[in-house]
Amino acid sequence: MNEKPRIAVSVGDPNGIGLEIALRAHETIRHLCRPLYFVGYDLLKEAAEKLELQIPEPFDHTSPSPSCSIRPGMTTAEAGAYSFSSFKKAVEAVENGACDAVVTLPINKEAWMKAGIDYKGHTDALRDFFKKEAIMMLGCEKLYVALFTEHIPLKEVPKSIEKEKLVRFLLDFQRETGAEKIGVLGLNPHAGDNGVLGNEEEIITEAVGEANSRFPLFHGPLVPDIAFSPKMRESFTYYVAMYHDQGLAPLKALYFDESINVSLNLPIVRTSVDHGTAFDIAYLQGRSVNLQSYIEAVKAAIAMKRRRDQRS
């Protein structure tokens, strides 16, 4: 990659803050890469007018095809179909070599459901598109958290903790990140207290042991309520959480603005903001939309793509 990389940006749910972020951050982003936004002109114009912003020049974009009009902060099937199409076309642009990486702005999962899209988010869709066990990791250079289970109901989590699957997840996560030390969380309070408070830790212990027989750098099961304490974070930058909120509640409490979402273990590079559609503030006057996660996601996508190119 001698010239600036071409980044495919999917604009997320038109009723949320994605289009505002794309418009406002463009001046910064265009110095880092050549963004191609998957959005039609009519929608872009509607968003810019609602936000009282100018469409920057140049602003390369291509229409994802279904039409949509903006209903600020509403969950609609039309917006769900649009955001899915924007995402799918952005991924295809990377697959066919027109772009180097995908950066996604936030979609709304209920809007996807209303549009009849069965995926529980981008990672779930990517897993299916590429038939690969994509790993969802969120974080920033101070703290990264990979989610062993992600968008499933809490009651499904215990039965999803299977040894072979966890061993494979740990080894894939280590290979993808190059981490030299990884903390693996337990599931139960106090990591089960030796079976007094649950026994999924037996499976986690076996999985950690087996992963360590290949690469001895996994530690756990760690006691979840202490794993993110300041002292523990002096020892660990990389964690594997057993479920979504176990990992993301502490991460977002500490580093919401600067964190990003990365899909690991895929043939393409995909990064994203760590936040959602923020319907509560979309298109409203007098509130401020933070651009940092998006800018960090673009920087990370460029760096990941460069590393891949150097390796190949």
Ligand SMILES: NC(=O)C1=CN([C@@H]2O[C@H](COP(=O)(O)OP(=O)(O)OC[C@H]3O[C@@H](n4cnc5c(N)ncnc54)[C@H](O)[C@@H]3O)[C@@H](O)[C@H]2O)C=CC1
């Ligand atoms: N990357 C993605 O596509 C993601 C999508 N989501 C989806 O987004 C939808 C809404 O999720 P919520 O749980 O409500 O989380 P959210 O992140 O949309 O909002 C949580 C709170 O943070 C604020 N916020 C979020 N991003 C902000 C920004 N850039 N600047 C200023 N304030 C910001 C919101 O106004 C709200 O008060 C759901 O459907 C969820 O599944 C959630 C996370 C990531």
Ligand SMILES: NCC(=O)COP(=O)(O)O
């Ligand atoms: N909690 C992360 C999230 O909801 C985004 O997931 P994905 O759309 O990147 O799979």
